[in-house]
Amino acid sequence: MKGTEIIGNNFYFGGCDTVKLAKKYGTPLYVISEDYICERCKEVREDFLNKYENTRAVYAGKAFLTLEMCRIIEREGLGIDVVSGGEIYTVIKAGFPMEKVIFHGNNKTIDEIELAVKNNVGRIVVDNLYELDLLNSVAQAHGKKMKILFRITPGVDSHTHKYISTGQVDSKFGIPLKGNIINEAIKRAIDVSNVELMGFHFHVGSQLFDNSSHIKAVKTLVKLMNDMKEEVGFITKELNTGGGFGIYYVKGDTPKPLNYFTDAIMHTIQDECSKYGLSIPQVIIEPGRWIVGEAGITLYTIGSIKKIPGVRVYVGVDGGFPDNPRSALYDAKYEVVVANKMDKEKNNLVTIAGKCCESGDILRYDLKVPSLDTGDILVFKSTGAYHYSMASNYNKIPRPAVIMVKKGTDRLIVKRETYEDLLRNEL
Structure with missing residues (x-):
């Protein structure tokens, strides 16, 4: 250690x-250890943000979020993802720039959405159609237009504990790529007046030592980007690939450097977008445990x-x-x-x-x-x-x-x- x-x-x-x-x-x-956190953030900058154009890194606050952690993350140049009203309130009280905040959750309450809209959270990751309509109505009431991503369940099984595996078809998180749900969601997002759909988000699971799940999910999402461009004319501007990069706990764990995951993600996106003739969207990662664990x-x-x-x-x-x-x-x-x-x-x-x-x-x-x-x-x-x-x-x-x-x-x-x-x- x-x-x-x-x-x-x-x-x-x-x-x-x-x-x-x-x-x-x-x-x-x-x-x-503040020194260790800063060392990890430096690795994010050097091996991802400075290495690839049009990228963002967002710290997954659910791993560890205090006022002081918010200050360190802001100083290190990363954004923060939040999953509750309490986490939104924490970043607000820390004076964190709200345009760099991403709000997740599979069942955001009306009060939480109100808090996010009033305080101009930068992105809201919409989990389902109910939430899309609720967010649009709240944003309309406040005279605002909120930028969103749809969380997609890519149908990828990751080799990790079942409680921290989130990318499989049977998951409480995200919109599954079965049936016509995602097509309906995109059409509705385009039609409503107070949200702006920017792209998609996925998260395949946590504490992963292999990049194959990320590669499979990226291929699935780029195909979705192409399908949605052809079927409904939607151009994806952002692709959030989540986190899940594993760390060392005990003997037998085989953690990899960040670039083992990010290089694979970026090269796959570049290759797949080239195959379909698509422009490369902004790519976002969300390490949490990897930074602070x-x-x-x-x-x-x-x-x-x-x-x-x-x-x-x-x-x-x-x-x-x-x-x-x-x-x-x-x-x-x-x-x-x-x-x-x-x-x-x-x-x-x-x-x-x-x-x-x-x-x-x-x-x-x-x-x-x-x-x-x-x-x-x-x-x-x-x-x-x-x-x-x-x-x-x-x-x-x-x-x-x-x-x-x-x-x-x-x-x-x-x-x-x-x-x-x-x-x-x-x-």
């Missing part, structure tokens, strides 16, 4: 001693150590399901180290248990560790994406603080919740 080192007995991340961070801020604690770690403090002779050793930590639901949802696995015993031999096998009243609250089975003691600090790596953003208050547990580290300095970007915070909306 980049940005890590061992000094003495301790694990350092982003130039900071994680044992000292745990003591200073308490645990559980999310730690995010490996930029984060989570720190826990060990409490109970329960030995069941001949069965298992359970090591309890002060977090669990509320701050990391991915283990229960996706059977997600992580590399884990003991921050204050990096020099010790790993000769014990333990299972890391969360503190929730749930038998399924297990963060890691069968982990090799040194001899452990209450008060030791555990580090779960690659937790930058879908941890803070998916955190809950299950069992009335306050959500952890989030700190940002940069070149050996640390700063608080999200305060730890208090018990009073948990009750502030209760009557």
